[in-house]
Amino acid sequence: xxxxxxxxxxxFALAIAFGLFFSAPSLxxxxxxxxxxLGLDLQGGxxxxxxxxxxxxxxxxxxxxxxxxxxxxxxEDILLDELSATEDEVSFVVLDSDDxxxxxxxxxxxxxxxxxxxGELYHLSFSDEAVLxxxxxxxxxxxxxxxNRLDQFGLAEPTVARxxxxxxxxELPGIKTAEDEKRARELISRAAKLELMAVDxxxxxxxxxxxxxxxxxxxxxxxxxxxxxxxxxxxxxxPILDGxxxxxxxxxxxxxxKPLINFSLDSEGAQIFGDFTGKNVGNRLAVVLDGKVMxxxxxxxxxxxxxxxxxxxxxxxxxxxxxxxxxxxxxLAPIFLMEKRSVGPSLGxxxxxxxxxxxxxxxxxxxxxxxVYYRVAGVIANIALVANLFIILxxxxxxxxxxxxxxMAGIVLTVGMAVDANVIISERIREFLYQGxxxxxxxxxxxxxxxxxxxxxxxxxxxxxxxxxxxxxxxxKGFAITISIGILASMLTAILGTHGIYEMLESKIQKSKDLNxxxxxxxxx
Amino acid sequence: xxxxxxxxxxxxxxxxxxxxxxxxxxxxxxxxLLFVDGLNYGVDFAGGTIVQVKYxxxxxxxxxxxxxxxxxxxxxxxxxxxxxxxxxIIRLSGSSQSISNDVGDATTKALTGTGNFEIxxxxxxxxxxxxxxxxxxxxxxxxxxxxxLIYVAFRxxxxxxxxSIIALVHDISIAIGALALFQIPVNLDVLAALLTILGYxxxxxxxxxxxxxxxxxxxxxxxxxxxxxxxxxxxxxxxxLTSLTTFFVVLxxxxxxxxxxxxxxxxxxxxxxxxxYSSIFVASPVLLLFGFDIKGYRARLAEKAKREAExxxxxxxxxxxxx
Numbered sequence: 001x002x003x004x005x006x007x008x009x010x011x012f013a014l015a016i017a018f019g020l021f022f023s024a025p026s027l028x029x030x031x032x033x034x035x036x037x038l039g040l041d042l043q044g045g046x047x048x049x050x051x052x053x054x055x056x057x058x059x060x061x062x063x064x065x066x067x068x069x070x071x072x073x074x075x076e077d078i079l080l081d082e083l084s085a086t087e088d089e090v091s092f093v094v095l096d097s098d099d100x101x102x103x104x105x106x107x108x109x110x111x112x113x114x115x116x117x118x119g120e121l122y123h124l125s126f127s128d129e130a131v132l133x134x135x136x137x138x139x140x141x142x143x144x145x146x147x148n149r150l151d152q153f154g155l156a157e158p159t160v161a162r163x164x165x166x167x168x169x170x171e172l173p174g175i176k177t178a179e180d181e182k183r184a185r186e187l188i189s190r191a192a193k194l195e196l197m198a199v200d201x202x203x204x205x206x207x208x209x210x211x212x213x214x215x216x217x218x219x220x221x222x223x224x225x226x227x228x229x230x231x232x233x234x235x236x237x238x239p240i241l242d243g244x245x246x247x248x249x250x251x252x253x254x255x256x257x258k259p260l261i262n263f264s265l266d267s268e269g270a271q272i273f274g275d276f277t278g279k280n281v282g283n284r285l286a287v288v289l290d291g292k293v294m295x296x297x298x299x300x301x302x303x304x305x306x307x308x309x310x311x312x313x314x315x316x317x318x319x320x321x322x323x324x325x326x327x328x329x330x331x332l333a334p335i336f337l338m339e340k341r342s343v344g345p346s347l348g349x350x351x352x353x354x355x356x357x358x359x360x361x362x363x364x365x366x367x368x369x370x371x372v373y374y375r376v377a378g379v380i381a382n383i384a385l386v387a388n389l390f391i392i393l394x395x396x397x398x399x400x401x402x403x404x405x406x407x408m409a410g411i412v413l414t415v416g417m418a419v420d421a422n423v424i425i426s427e428r429i430r431e432f433l434y435q436g437x438x439x440x441x442x443x444x445x446x447x448x449x450x451x452x453x454x455x456x457x458x459x460x461x462x463x464x465x466x467x468x469x470x471x472x473x474x475x476x477k478g479f480a481i482t483i484s485i486g487i488l489a490s491m492l493t494a495i496l497g498t499h500g501i502y503e504m505l506e507s508k509i510q511k512s513k514d515l516n517x518x519x520x521x522x523x524x525x
Numbered sequence: 526x527x528x529x530x531x532x533x534x535x536x537x538x539x540x541x542x543x544x545x546x547x548x549x550x551x552x553x554x555x556x557x558l559l560f561v562d563g564l565n566y567g568v569d570f571a572g573g574t575i576v577q578v579k580y581x582x583x584x585x586x587x588x589x590x591x592x593x594x595x596x597x598x599x600x601x602x603x604x605x606x607x608x609x610x611x612x613x614i615i616r617l618s619g620s621s622q623s624i625s626n627d628v629g630d631a632t633t634k635a636l637t638g639t640g641n642f643e644i645x646x647x648x649x650x651x652x653x654x655x656x657x658x659x660x661x662x663x664x665x666x667x668x669x670x671x672x673x674l675i676y677v678a679f680r681x682x683x684x685x686x687x688x689s690i691i692a693l694v695h696d697i698s699i700a701i702g703a704l705a706l707f708q709i710p711v712n713l714d715v716l717a718a719l720l721t722i723l724g725y726x727x728x729x730x731x732x733x734x735x736x737x738x739x740x741x742x743x744x745x746x747x748x749x750x751x752x753x754x755x756x757x758x759x760x761x762x763x764x765x766l767t768s769l770t771t772f773f774v775v776l777x778x779x780x781x782x783x784x785x786x787x788x789x790x791x792x793x794x795x796x797x798x799x800x801x802y803s804s805i806f807v808a809s810p811v812l813l814l815f816g817f818d819i820k821g822y823r824a825r826l827a828e829k830a831k832r833e834a835e836x837x838x839x840x841x842x843x844x845x846x847x848x
Contacts, residue, residue, distance in 0.1 A: 041785075048624070049654060050624065051653075178629075178633065178643075178644060182625070182630060185624050185625050185627070186624075186625040188624060189623075189624035189625045190625070335624065336622040336623070336624065337620075337621065337622050337623060337624045337627060337649070337651065338622075338651040338653060338654045339649065339650050339651060339654045340627060340629075340647060340648070340649040341646075341647070341648050341649070342629065342646065342647045343645070343646050344643060344644065344645040344646065346579075346643070346645060347577070347579075347645040347646055350783065351783055351785060351786075353783075354781060354782050354783030354786070355778075355782055355783065355786065357777075357781045357782075358777045358778040358780075358781045358782040358786075361777040361781055362773065362774035362775075362777040362778065363774075365770075365773050365774070365777065366770045366773070366774060369769070369770060369773075370770075372526055373526045373766065374526075405785060405786060406714055406717055406786075406789065409778060409782065409786055409789060409790070412774055412775075412777075412778050412782075413721065413771070413774065413775065413778075413793070415774055416767075416770050416771030416772075416773075416774035416775065417725075417728075417767070417771060419767070419770055420728075420763075420767040420770075420771075423762075423763050423766045423767050423770075424732065424763050424767075427760075427762050427763045427766075430531070431531070431759065434531045449739075452735055453731065453732045453735040453736070456676075456680055456731045456732075456735060457727075457728040457729075457731050457732055458728075459676060460673050460676060460677070460724055460727045460728055460731060461721075461724035461725065461727075461728055462724075463669060463672040463673050463676060463724070464669045464672075464673065464720045464721065464723050464724035465720075465724065466672075467665050467668050467669040467672060467720065468665060468669070468717060468720050470665075471661050471662070471664060471665035471668070472665070472713070472716075472717065473658065473661070473713065476713045476714065476716070476717045479714075479717050480717075483721070520526055520527070521527075522527070
C-alpha cells in the first residue's frame with residue numbers, strides 16, 4: 001500500500017511552494033524580495049485629487065506675451081501706446097507705422113499667437129485650438145512641477161499621475177505627522193511665481209488714495225506687502241521679467257545670519273535685468289512672489305550677471321521649501337483640491353490589527369467547522385484554504401499589488417467563499433457514496449459533476465470583481481484584486497489540489513472503509 | 526456530521542406561494558423605505574468632509590458641539606462618537622478647494638482647547654468628484670448586472686437567466702432597503718459590498734439551477750415541481766454550509782474588523798441572508814411559475830444527441846473512405 005504521486009499533487013505542491021516562497025518576504029518582513037505594498041489606508045498617508053485652473057494659464061500666457069512686446073519695443077526704441085493685457089487679449093498701438101514690420105516679425109516668433117491688425121492697432125489672442133493646447137500644457141506642466149518638488153522634498157515613493165482628462169492624483173505614503181503633511185501640501189500648492197516689477201515712482205506717493213481701476217488706467221497695479229499688512233505698492237502692470245527665466249535658487253544667509261534666497265537668471269533674463277537696472281538707477285524694484293511684494297530695494301547701479309536675492313521672514317525650512325518651489329518652476333496655473341483622503345499612521349495600524357483579528361477569527365472558525373462536519377475531507381479542504389491564502393499573498397507581492405483595508409476584507413471574504421468549491425465537491429462525493437458506488441467512482445464522479453457548478457459560480461463572481469476593478473477607485477480596487485486572485489487561486493487549490501490529495505490517499509481510504517472518518521458519512525462502504 | 530438526511534425530501538415548491546408573497550412584501554417595503562427615508566449618502570457620493578478625531582481621554586461631545594457652533598465652516602455639522610468614547614467623527618457638508626489650508630487644518634484650529642487630540646483621518650470629496658463617483662458607481666452596478674446576465678443566458682436557458690435576475694434584483698433591493706432603514710452611510714465600500722452581493726447571490730442561485738438543469742435530464746419524474754424539489758434538496762447542505770461559513774466570517778468582520786469596515790460588513794451580512802433565502806425560495810419558484818416543458822426539453826436533447834451521433838457516424842464513414 002503506497003501513496004501514489006500524481007500530476008495533480010505535484011502541481012499543488014509546486015503552487016504551495018510558490019505561495020510560501022513569494023509570500024515570505026511580506027509575512028516575515030525580509031529585507032530581500034518583492035513585498036506587498038500597504039495602501040494609504042493601512043500605512044497612513046495622504047491621497048489627493050487636484051484640479052488645475054487652466055483658464056488662468058491663458059491669462060498668464062497673455063501677460064508674458066505683453067512682457068515680451070514691451071521689452072522688445074524698449075530695446076528697439078519702438079514707441080507703443082495703450083499696451084494692455086486683458087483676460088483674453090493683448091492690445092497696443094504702434095505710433096510709427098514704419099515700425100510695424102519689425103513688430104510683425106517679432107510676433108511671428110511667438111507660438112500659437114493669433115494677430116489681428118487694424119492699421120496701427122494690434123489685437124493679440126489665442127485661437128480655440130491654441131487655448132486647448134495651452135490648457136493641456138498647463139496640466140502637464142503642473143504634474144511635472146509637483147513631481148519635481150516632491151522628489152526634492154525627500155519623501156519615500158510619492159506618486160504624481162494624471163487621472164482622467166484634467167485631474168492630478170497625488171499620493172504620499174508614509175507621512176508621519178500633521179505638520180509634515182501640511183508642509184507637503186503647502187509645497188505642492190505654492191504657485192512660486194516670481195516676478196520682478198518696476199515701481200511706478202511718479203505716482204507711488206498716491207498709492208493709498210488710488211483705486212485699482214485708476215491704477216489700471218496708468219498701466220499699473222496695486223500690490224500688497226507679503227509680511228506687513230496694509231502696506232501697498234504701485235508697480236507697473238507688465239513685469240520686467242518672471243521666474244521662467246530663473247535657472248537656480250538656493251538658501252543663503254544675510255549679515256545677520258537670517259536665511260534668504262539667492263536666485264540666478266538665464267542669459268536672456270540677465271540681459272533684460274541688466275538693461276532695466278542700467279536705465280532705472282535710483283528707482284525701486286519690487287520683488288514679487290505669488291502676487292505679494294517681498295522687498296523693494298532701490299537700484300544703486302546696473303546689475304549685470306543676472307543674480308538677485310529674495311529676503312523675508314524665513315526659517316531655514318521654509319526658505320528651503322521656497323527654494324525647491326522656485327527651482328522646480330512656477331505653476332503655470334493655480335491648482336485646487338478636488339478630493340483629499342488622509343489617514344494617520346496610528347489609525348492605519350489600528351485598521352491592520354482589527355482586520356487581522358477578523359481574518360484569524362474567521363479563519364479558525366471555518367477550519368474548525370469544516371473538520372467537525374467533514375472529518376478528513378474537511379482537513380483536506382482546509383489544506384487548500386491555507387494554500388489559497390499564501391498564494392493570494394504571493395501573487396500580490398509578485399505583481400506589486402497594494403493591500404488596502406477593503407482588500408483585507410476581500411481576503412476574509414475569500415476564506416468564506418473558497419471553501420465553497422470543496423463543500424460542493426464533498427457533498428457530491430457523499431451523495432455518490434450513499435448511492436453505494438465504489439470510493440474511486442464516488443471521488444471521480446464527485447469532482448466531474450461538481451465542476452460546472454463551481455465554474456459558473458466562480459465566473460459570475462469574477463465578472464462582478466472585474467467590473468469593480470475597472471470602475472472602483474483607490475481602496476476599493478484593492479478589494480477587487482484580492483477577491484479575483486482568491487477566486488482564481490481557489491480553482492487551483494480547491495479543485496486540482498484536493499483532487500490530487502484524494503488520489504494519493506485513495507488506496508488508504510479503500511482499505512479502511514470508515515466513511516465516517518474520511519467523509520463524515522455514517523455509512524459503511 | 527450532517528445537517529440534512531440524504532433520504533429526506535423537502536417540498537419547497539408547496540411553500541412557494543407563501544414565500545413569493547413574503548418576498549414581494551419585503552421588496553415593496555424596501556422601496557417604500559428608499560423613497561421615504563432615502564439613502565444616507567456618505568461623503569464619497571454626496572461630497573463633503575469627514576474628520577475623525579481621537580482624544581486621549583473620553584471626548585466631551587457636548588463641549589465640542591458648543592465650541593464648533595460659532596464657526597460658520599461647521600454650520601450643520603454632525604458630531605458623533607465613533608467606535609470608542611475617545612473618538613469622534615465630524616461630518617460637514619462642505620469641502621474646500623484650498624490645498625494648503627484645508628478643512629482638516631481648520632478643524633485642528635477650531636478644536637484647540639477641547640483637550641489633547643489627534644486628527645486621524647480626513648476624507649474630503651468635492652462636489653464634482655462626488656458626482657463622478659456616483660455616476661461611476663451606478664454604471665458599475667449596471668455593467669456587472671449586464672455582464673452576469675449575458676453569461677447566465679449563455680450558459681443556461683433564458684428562463685433560468687430571467688429567474689436568476691429576478692432573484693438578484695430581489696436581493697439587491699432588500700439590501701438597499703436595509704441600508705435605508707438603518708441609515709447606513711453609503712460610501713464606496715458599501716458599493717463594493719453591493720457588487721459582491723451581486724456575485725454572491727448569483728453564485729448561490731446558479732448552483733441550485735445547475736442542479737435543476739442536471740435534474741431535468743437525470744431525474745425520472747417529468748413533473749417540474751418534483752424535479753425542482755429534489756434538486757433544491759440535494760443542494761441544501763451545500764447552500765446552508767457555504768452560507769454559514771461566509772456568514773460567520775463576515776460576522777467576525779462586523780464585530781472585530783473595526784468601525785471603518787462596519788458598513789461594508791453589515792451590507793454583506795444582509796446580502797448573504799437574503800441571497801441564501803432567494804436561491805431556494807425565490808429563484809426556483811419563479812422558474813416553476815415560468816413553467817418549463819421538461820418533456821420538450823428532453824426531446825430536444827435527444828434530438829440533438831441523435832444528430833451528434835449521426836454526424837459522428839458520417840465522419841467515421843468518411844474517414845474510412847466508405848462515402
